[in-house]
Amino acid sequence: MTDDRVTVALTGASGAPYGLRLIECLLQQRQQVLLLISSAARVVLATEQGLKLSASPDQALQQLTAYFDERGCPPAADQLKVYGKEDWFSPVASGSAAPKRMVVCPCSTSTLSAIATGSSNTLIERAADVVMKERxxxxxxxxxxxxxxxHLQNMLQLSQMGVTVMPAAPGFYHQPQSIDELVDFMVARLLDHLGIEQSLVGRWGYAKESS
Known part of the structure; x- marks a missing residue:
């Protein structure tokens, strides 16, 4: 059975545009997004994007629905779900119900450490732990x-456990003309790894052949 669900977690590192753009592209590709937002992430979203999300999952869902609607990508019914940081009865908290794919974008070094050590003190940490234990x-x-x-030791430890570590380090060979194009570079790589079609950035070598 094909699982078109992806868990996305936003944490307190700088890089809110990456996370929002990823969600937007997932919605465009008819993926269901199960969204987890840390308290620090709400601060970053307000600072970097002017998007002040409520701590209430229901209200945050309404705000995000309006945000993506303004960008021409309104979520379909139940396509976007938002869960609180201690919503232990959400699907992402159990291996019997959680999506098999999860992206933490951006990932703070504190979240990185918590995932590497299996602390599972918040729903984000538990969701990551579930994905790892379920392979x-x-x-x-x-x-x-x-x-x-x-930081490097934590990333090495996670990499050795099969986690893909993809630092927010956009390339420049596609000659970006805007910040949005730099964001799209990273999101394109994420979509590639998730196995989801994308046309944000051309693949290396193919643009030259087509010209």
């Missing part, structure tokens, strides 16, 4: 610079 696909997008030795 699903977990992608984390850390956004920090420079990385300390501890």
């Amino acid at each position: 699903g696909q977990l992608i984390i997008v850390p956004r920090e610079t420079p990385f300390s030795t501890l």
Whole structure:
């Protein structure tokens, strides 16, 4: 059975545009998004995007629905779900119900550490732990610079456990002309790894052949 669900977690690292654009593209591709938002992520969203989300999952869902509607991508019924940080009865908290794919974008170094050590103190950490134990696909997008030795050790540990570590480091070979195009570069790579069609950025070598 094909699972068209993806868990997306937004945490307190800088890089809110990456997370929002990823959600938008997933909605466009008719994927169901199960969204988890940390308290720090709400601060980052307000600071970087002017998007002030309520701590109430229901109200946050209404706000995000309006946000994506304004961008021409209104979620279909039940296509976007928002869960609170301690909603332990949500599907993402159990291996019997959670999606097999999860992206933490952006991923703070504190969330990175918690996932690496299996602390599971919040729903985001538990959801990541579930995906890992069920041998699903977990992608984390850390956004920090420079990385300390501890950060690198945590990333190495996760990589050795099968997690894809994809730092927010956009390339420039596609000659981006705007910040949006830099964001799209990272989102395109995420969609590629999720196995979802994308036309945001051409693939290396093919643009030259087509010209």
